[in-house]
Amino acid sequence: MPPGSPSLNAYGYPLLIKHLLTKSNIASVCQEIVSGTDMRLSYADLGKRVCQLANSLKTEGILEGMRVGVMDWDTHRYLECFFAIPMMGATLFTINIRLSPAQVLYTINHSQSDLIIVHQDFMTLIDDIKSGFNRDIIILTIGNGEGYERWIGGASDSFDFPDFDENQTATLFYTTGTTGKPKGVSYSHRQLVLHTLGLIAGFGAWPGNAGFHRGDVYMPLTPLFHVHGWGFPYAVTMLGLRQVYPGRYDPATILGLIAAEGVTFSHCVPTVLSMVLDHPNCTQINLSKWKVIIGGAALPRGLQDRAAATGISLHAAYGMSETCPFLTVANLSSDDQEVRAQTGFPGPLVDLRVVTQDMKDVPHDGKTTGEVVARAPWLTQGYLDNAEASDELWDGGYLHTGDVGYIRENGSLQITDRLKDVIKTGGEWISSLALENIASSCSGVEEVAAIGLPHAKWGERPVLVAQAAKDSNPNLVRLNMMEEIQSRVDAGEISKWAVPDEIIFVDCLPKTSVGKLDKKLMRKDILTRSDLKS
Amino acid sequence: MPPGSPSLNAYGYPLLIKHLLTKSNIASVCQEIVSGTDMRLSYADLGKRVCQLANSLKTEGILEGMRVGVMDWDTHRYLECFFAIPMMGATLFTINIRLSPAQVLYTINHSQSDLIIVHQDFMTLIDDIKSGFNRDIIILTIGNGEGYERWIGGASDSFDFPDFDENQTATLFYTTGTTGKPKGVSYSHRQLVLHTLGLIAGFGAWPGNAGFHRGDVYMPLTPLFHVHGWGFPYAVTMLGLRQVYPGRYDPATILGLIAAEGVTFSHCVPTVLSMVLDHPNCTQINLSKWKVIIGGAALPRGLQDRAAATGISLHAAYGMSETCPFLTVANLSSDDQEVRAQTGFPGPLVDLRVVTQDMKDVPHDGKTTGEVVARAPWLTQGYLDNAEASDELWDGGYLHTGDVGYIRENGSLQITDRLKDVIKTGGEWISSLALENIASSCSGVEEVAAIGLPHAKWGERPVLVAQAAKDSNPNLVRLNMMEEIQSRVDAGEISKWAVPDEIIFVDCLPKTSVGKLDKKLMRKDILTRSDLKS
Secondary structure (H helix, E strand, O other), X not given: OOOOOOOOOOOOOOOOHHHHHHHHHHHOOOOEEEEOOOEEEEHHHHHHHHHHHHHHHHHOOOOOOOEEEEEOOEOHHHHHHHHHHHHOOOEEEEOOOOOOHHHHHHHHHHHOOOEEEEOHHHHHHHHHHHHHOOOOOEEXXXXXXXXXXXXXXXXXXXXXXXXXXXXXXXXXXXXXXXXXXXXXXXXXXXXXHHHHHHHHHHHHOOOOOOOOOOOOEEOOOOOOOOHHHHOHHHHHHHHOOEEEEOEOOOHHHHHHHXXXXXXXXXXXXXXXXXXXXXXXXXXXXXXXXXXXXXXXXXXXXXXXXXHHHHOOEEEEEEEOHHHOOEEEEOOOOXXXXXXXXXXXXXXXXXXXXXXXXXXXXXXXXXXXXXXXXXXXXXXXXXXXOOHHHHHHHOHHHOEEEEEEEEEOOOOOEEXXXXXXXXXXXXXXXXXXHHHHHHXXXXXXEEEEEEEEEEEOOOEEEEEEEEEEXXXXXXXXXXHHHHHHHHHHHHOXXXXXXXXXXXXXXXXXXXXXXXXXXXHHHHHHHHHHXXXXXX | OOOOOOOOOOOOOOOOHHHHHHHHHHHOOOOEEEEOOOEEEEHXXXXXXXXXXXXXXXXXXXXXXXXXXXXXXXXHHHHHHHHHHHHOOOEEEEXXXXXXXXXXXXXXXXXXXXXXXEOHHHHHHHHHHHHHOOOOOEEEEOOOOHHHHHHHHOOOOOOOOOOOOOOOEEEEEEEOOOOOOOEEEEEEHHHHHHHHHHHHHHHHOOOOOXXXXXXXXXXXXXXXXXXXXXXXXXXXXXXXXXXXXXXXOOHXXXXXXXXXXXXXXXXXXXXXXXXXXXXXXXXXXXXXXXXXXXXXXXXXXXXXHHHHHHOOEEEEEEEOHHHOOEEEEOOOOOOOHHHHOOOEEEOOOOEEEEEOOOOOXXXXXXXXXXXXXXXXXOOOOOEOOOHHHHHHHOHHHOEEEEEEEEEOOOOOEEEEEEHHHOEEEOOEEXXXXXXXXXXXXXXXEEEEEEEEEEEOOOEEEEEEEEEEOOOOOHHHHHHHHHHHHHHHHHOOOOOHHHOXXXXXXXXXXXXXOOOOEOHHHHHHHHHHXXXXXX
């Protein structure tokens, strides 16, 4: 091939986060960003304040390649950190404020941060753990926000953000499992820019306006420390949307902001939506223009129906910390509640497969399950300083989600279980989630978990661990559950192998630090407490 | 910074054209692609046929790095070439069938192609020029399509498309100016993938459905050899839209396909839309669901009004051969015809500036003009083997569009003229386009061009070159034009410096090979024909 003649003057355009601001700086200068009930700024202000923050950090000694941690509620300050810190070439470390003090200490030490920006609400925590810091860390307390304003206020509002390799790390956060230490997940500038484009292309290219677009008013309800607010703040800033930041999540404030600022688009886990719907003010506010993307956990039908009754438009999406997170979104054009709750269609460039243990594709028949694996240009390439876990994550060249699901004939994915929770009995894979859904619908059941216990002949056999509702008779509840499960078997909905060998009642189901069912502990407890067995 | 631990198993995901097929292969396998009136295939077929084409090319000796030219109408075959050829690592050379035979020969020789795929309609042309080929070139005649089917029909429908550097050249075509040889413009896989995402994100992220989305039925009306059909075939294939290819452009066929296949989204230059609207069948077909993006030239108001009367939804977009082409699109949510015809808002990641000669930004006041320059991740990095033109294109690190315009306070761009056509008089920049718009609206004017002629005191002065309508009196026509122009000056619409010094009548305005006004020739003619002066 004869050589082309790229000009030495030509701009190669590395995919850097600073370029996400390029267009909104032209077309959205006057657009408003609202933070809490008392702060309003324009995109022009945002551009200047990002420079001021960068200059202030530079004054503190922050250079390219260093790491800066942030502990704050969801505010305009956090948004400014999303841009200024990576744009300087430093890494934004979004500290998970919901971890235990020991875990926060572990992640700060592991991150090798040089400076942390801490809202006063978290200073007690920091004061408690800072003696354990393994290096000198500058702690910038930003009071109730005024400290931040004073800090950046005096700095110059211009900063010449340099070009550098688009593969440079931009963000870092930690993910926690039920076992082991938190694992560091990081993303490069390139990955975040591509994720931003993928998110807009994936949510925008549907008939109707169920996704998000330039006419929407955005408010995050996924904490910004959680997978950078699922990447939405970058996307909506690039598009130049009006934005609203709710600060610390409080249902009354959230509802007030939706009403006062005309919020039309948010995203959250089911629990947060539940919290909003439970608030008495909810009935007094028109929510019929509010579109909410639900992720992080399956969308329970009950919650979906409650939301629908208020006029909220819900759709499910799917991803995880290791995937930046966007992998799939439900059919955004559908009015069918069942379709809206489906795991959905892969985003642009997402190479999504459901595979057997030897990485063969299962048929796309809407029933054959396997593990969900993926490639996309924005998946984390490995955990920070944890080669073993990284190799496991990418075994066979695809990122292993650890989720079990199937693909429908129309290409839509359905997650049915976590791989580690699936019950493998006699060659059949039983979805613990499906079993729990059936059992939890029975009267007298407060909460229930389906787990697999080792079995000499069948490999594993399903067992239910249940908490009966107050004043209910466990024996009757057990009968209810067994009858309901048997009826589903008779109807051909689930395999006969799914009928549990036992239903064990406990006072309270064990949970992990983030509130998920701790099935590992349940299995251990049951196997060691022989008194409970049969 | 401590090192991360990217796994060696991790897939780095180069931005390759093959990945555009990933998602549609999962979610749109059954979606239909219609070609002309007799060919229908599914996306599953497309995937297999792309492999068959690659295997057939491999059999002919095509390897990574070679160039393959295509001369065909807009068909499913061309779409298959869009994927198979770059996916093999070869370069797709889209031959401009509208060039003169000498220019076609020049571009084929310059491209160093190893094989050209030629529809029988172009074989006379090829037979005429092939003795001038500067190397051995395999000529694959595809008859009226059957030859192509026979050719690929026997090949295996699986092909292991390799990964390679995303900066590898994927496509090549030639752009012609009014002077000099055609210049080769090429794009890499990375650029085309990013352009695809940018196009979807830029057209999808508007309220309403004026852009394109998964529910649309797509038919290109920009020839696929022209800047790869403005990049839309890649975008709609990635999204999995139903597609319709019209073959050779014939208004009756186009109207028939719109009606029969329910086409809802197209793009074209004004001339093609005009041709469709002029056809008598036009009145018998419901066009109210047809969205059309107009580019390549300013959208004349008369055409816009005619289209609106039929119910067609028109919007303007802007770009050029060197920009892949997407730079801007008009406000897709607006119902205002004037707003719809505006050059519009920059796409995602497009860093668009209007600058003075020393590259300073002009104020965004909706009136101060300058040259439009741009950066985006999909701009050509230089012309093939033409370092001088490449350096000129990228002077100062921004791609120079050669267009003059201004930016409104809301960030929307308006092109007012070509830089080389703008008339610079006494420090004022007069838009030749504005002057032509006014003059052409006067009765008795068939066609008119505004040009600048050198002037000792003012640098340049405007002169109109006009063709009077048949049976009109040139003196009256001249009077009409001067009165109309003066009235616009009095109304403050244009500067008093815009009043032309002269109006010269000619029998016919000179045009370039692609039908544009040849102002360079006009200036030369007038300056050398002293008999015409005053």
